[in-house]
Amino acid sequence: MNQAKEQWKVKRLDISYNFKVDNVGTYMSEINKMIISKRTKITYNENETVIFKNKSSSICFYDKEKECINKKEQQKVIEQAKGVLRLEIRPAIYHLREYSHNRKAVDLITKSFFTYMIEKFKINDFLKFQNKSDDSEILKALYVMKVADIEKVLGFKMLVEIIGEKTLVEKCYYKDGTFRNRKELIDEYNKNIYQNGNKQKQLYIPLD
CATH class of the missing domain: 3.30.530 (Alpha-D-Glucose-1,6-Bisphosphate; Chain A, domain 4)
Known part of the structure; x- marks a missing residue:
C-alpha cells in the first residue's frame, strides 16, 4: 500500500x-x-x-x-x-x-x-555587503543633500543591517512618520548616488 x-x-x-x-x-x-x-x-x-x-x-x-x-x-x-x-x-x-x-x-x-x-x-x-557605501559616494551626496540628512541615512542603514527592518518596525523603535521619512531619505540618497547607473542592483530575497 x-x-x-x-x-x-x-x-x-x-x-x-x-x-x-x-x-x-x-x-x-x-x-x-x-x-x-x-x-x-x-x-x-x-x-x-x-x-x-x-x-x-x-x-x-x-x-x-x-x-x-x-x-x-x-x-x-x-x-x-x-x-x-x-x-x-x-x-x-x-x-x-x-x-x-x-x-x-x-x-x-x-x-x-x-x-x-x-x-x-x-x-x-x-x-547587503555588496553595495556598501564608500567615501566617494558620500562625497557625491554632499553636493545635493544636507549633512544632517546623510547622517540619518547612514545611521538608519546601519541599524537595518544590524537589527533588521522588520524588528525596527515591530519593536516600534521609530514612529510611523519618522520611519517613512528615513525610507524617503534613502530613496533620495540612492537616486543621487546611483543616478549614473554605475552601481549594481542590490541582491535581496523578499520574504513577505
Whole structure:
C-alpha cells in the first residue's frame, strides 16, 4: 500500500532562488570576494561557481546560463537561463529536524521553510555587503543633500543591517512618520548616488 503523502519523510532538500541580473559575472566576482565565518570557500571556473561550505551544509552561487551551456542544454533553455544568478542552499539533516522533528515533506516543502532557511543562513545580511557605501559616494551626496540628512541615512542603514527592518518596525523603535521619512531619505540618497547607473542592483530575497 502506498504511504500517504502526509507521512512522507525528507532525506535531502535543496533550497534555491533565481536572481535576474544584468551581468552575472560581475555579481559572481563580488560574491567571490566575500567570506562567511566558519565556512570554506571554493571557486570553480573563474567565478562561474562559488561555494561556501562546512561539514554538514553548503551555500552555492552560480551562473545558470553557463551551467546550461556546459550541460549542452537546448538553446531555448540556455536563453531562458541568461542573466540568472542561481542560489542553492543544501541544509544539514539537523536543519530539517529543527523545523520538522519527523522531517515530514508536508512541513518542509513549503514557503515557510524556505523563509526559515534564508533567515537561518542570513542570506540577505550576507548580500547587503555588496553595495556598501564608500567615501566617494558620500562625497557625491554632499553636493545635493544636507549633512544632517546623510547622517540619518547612514545611521538608519546601519541599524537595518544590524537589527533588521522588520524588528525596527515591530519593536516600534521609530514612529510611523519618522520611519517613512528615513525610507524617503534613502530613496533620495540612492537616486543621487546611483543616478549614473554605475552601481549594481542590490541582491535581496523578499520574504513577505
